[in-house]
Amino acid sequence: MDILNKSLNIIDDIINNTNVQNLDFYENVLKIMSSLYDKNFSLGIFFCENTGYNLKTAIKNNIFIKNYNFKYDIQDFLTNNQKYIELSTKDDELFYKNTLITKLSIKESVFGFMIVSSNNQITNEIKSSFLALVNIISYKIKDYELNEVFKIQLKAMQEAIIEKEAMYDVVKKQHKKLQELDKTKNLFLANISHELRTPLNAIIGFSQALDSKIFGDLNEKQAEYIKDIQISSLHLLGMINEILDISKLEANAMKFNPAKLNSTQAIQEVINILEPLYQNKQIKVIFKNDCNYEINADYQKFQQILYNLLSNAIKFTGKNGKIEIIQETKNKDYILKIKDNGIGIEKKYHNKIFKKFVHIDNIYSKSQSSTGLGLPITKELVKLHNGKITLESELNKGTTFTMEFKKILL
Amino acid sequence: MKKILIVEDNELNMKLFYDILQYQKYTPKKAMDGLCAYNLIKSEKFDLIILDIQLPKMTGFELLEKLKKENIQTPPIIIASACAMDSDKQKAKEFGIEDYITKPIDINNFVKTVKQKLGEI
Missing domain, CATH: 1.10.287.130 (Signal transduction histidine kinase, dimerisation/phosphotransfer (DHp) domain)
Known part of the structure; x- marks a missing residue:
């Protein structure tokens, strides 16, 4: 048992240190295997090659005989499920009567090992120990190859x-x-x-x-x-x-800096700034400035919302048109509407106009440049004030933008 | 006649402020850079300062910092800057200046702010 273990350890070393693809490897293994048997036994290994199976090398008394022409037809054994075959051979230079061939089916190119006895019949004891040995070596090589595959995968x-x-x-x-x-x-x-x-x-x-x-x-x-x-x-x-x-x-x-402000005053200032624009088109801007609302808003940004919507309304309203700015409250919400009787916006554009860089083709947009950013900015500024903006519009009738601001009324 | 110091490096904008203030019967005085403004503030008494931010030699904020450090008393200040970033308005507030007018100015608003600061309305 000691000799067997020692031999297996040596085989381990061989597996780990030589390339299992090479003939050298198998010769080394054969050498170790043969040390376990007396001089009456010789051992060989078959390779499968393009030309058929070939007894690649055999060893007897520590001497290798290469590419020996093996004369017996073992084709059936190659393809069936048998683990081994026993052959009775004629006397021969190397091989004598009793031969055992076992498959080593781990690699397509390696077929198996054989053991030949020169004098005795191969006893059951020899047979089972040889089969076990080949099995162990087979597993060891398989293990090694799996390990190699694993190493490649790990590396990958x-x-x-x-x-x-x-x-x-x-x-x-x-x-x-x-x-x-x-x-x-x-x-x-x-x-x-x-x-x-x-x-x-x-x-x-x-x-x-x-x-x-x-x-x-x-x-x-x-x-x-x-x-x-x-x-x-x-x-x-x-x-x-x-x-x-x-x-x-x-x-x-x-930056959003809300403070208490008078919305009427803020709106009136914007109307005053835009006066040259609407007066030029003789547009009437109607704003009731007799009621005051105190709201919590960012002065500059609140004015900008109105500036954007009012200048848009002026742009898209014809001569002698009318724009109304309406303030009201509903359930503590502050509502601001800018209503014009201009050219209106087709329904298919209603969702698009709050997106960046959208221009609607109409008679006014062609004659006036714009960045296409006014309404997207307005929407964001309304959002900053905890509000939302919606529109109602009909082509050639006019547009009303409505903003509902929650909780900014003081 | 109330004396107003205008700190402004752009000649045309300086002329605009100067003419408007003169028309309003004030006595405007020109400073084309921050250092010149600093020297004038130290040597003369003004009722109001119109201050730009981006200035040669010493920026508007550097001037305010220096005046504060040296504990020099100043009249009310209105900042008139072409910088529309909120961060600058915030910085002005830190110097206790609430009146930050963004260029381009509206003349009527400008005159109104000047009169308010001088306590005339």
Whole structure:
């Protein structure tokens, strides 16, 4: 038993240290196996090759005989379920009467081992020990191969993990880069807004000064041109504000500073700012400013909501049209409506108009530039005030935007 | 006649503020950069300051910081800046300045704010 164990340990070493694909490996195994039997026994190994089965090598008394031409037809044994066959052979240089061939079915290319006795019959004891030995070796090789497969898979998995980690790193870097780009974009927009506002201050200021006639009267044409300058400047300012606002909203940098304010006063101020625009189209803006509502809102943003909706209403209402601004309360909610009798909006656009960069084709949108950001910004500003905005509109009849603000009434 | 210091680096905007304030019968005085404004505030007495933020030599906020550090008394201040970022308005508030007008200004609103600050309305 000691010798057997020792031999098996040596076989373990061989398996772990030589390539099981090689003939060397099998010769080494044969050598160890043969040490377990006396000199009357020789051992061999079959390989399956393209030309058929081949007794690749055999060993007797520590001497290898290679590529021995094995004369017996064992084709049936190859394909059936038998574990071994016993052959009685003629006398021969190497092989004598009694031969046992057993399958080693772990590898397609390796067929099996054989044991040949030169004098005695192969006893049952020898037979069963040989079969057990081949079985053990078979398992050991199988184990080793499975281990190899496992190692390959493990390596592949490790490589996949490394690759994934590398990809994650790339994504992380890209994310950081994008964040930096976003920061740069917002900074750029803030700067450009500043640079555009500075000259606009002079344009709007001087034309306002001329329009107010504080430095003398203007003739009719001059007065008309000054109004035109003011209208274009306001339009330009509106677009600058929209670009700045959308960048603030996207960067979550929109500060919301609600305070107690008089909504009537805030609305009236916006109406006054937009006066040149609606007067130019002889539009009547109706606003009852005799009732006061105290609300909790961000002054500038509340005015901006109204500015956006009112300037839109002016834009899409024809000459001599009418715009109504209505304030009311309902169950402690503050409601603000801007109602015009302009060209209206087709139903199919009702959901779209609050999305970014949406332009509706109509007679007015073609003649006037816009960023397509006004209503998306307005919606966000209304949301900041805990409100929601809806519209009712019919083509050629007019549009009403309704905002319901919850809990801002004081 | 009340004296108003205008701190503004853009010549056209300076002219606009100057002309409007002069028309309103005030005595405006020009400072084209932060350092010049600092020297004038130290040497003369003003009833009001119109202050820009982005200025050469010393920004509006740097000027406010310096005045605060040196404990120099100032008249009421109105900031008139083309910077529309909320963070700047917040910073102005930290200096106790509530009147932050974003350029482009509306002349009527501007005059109204000036009169309010001077306690005339």
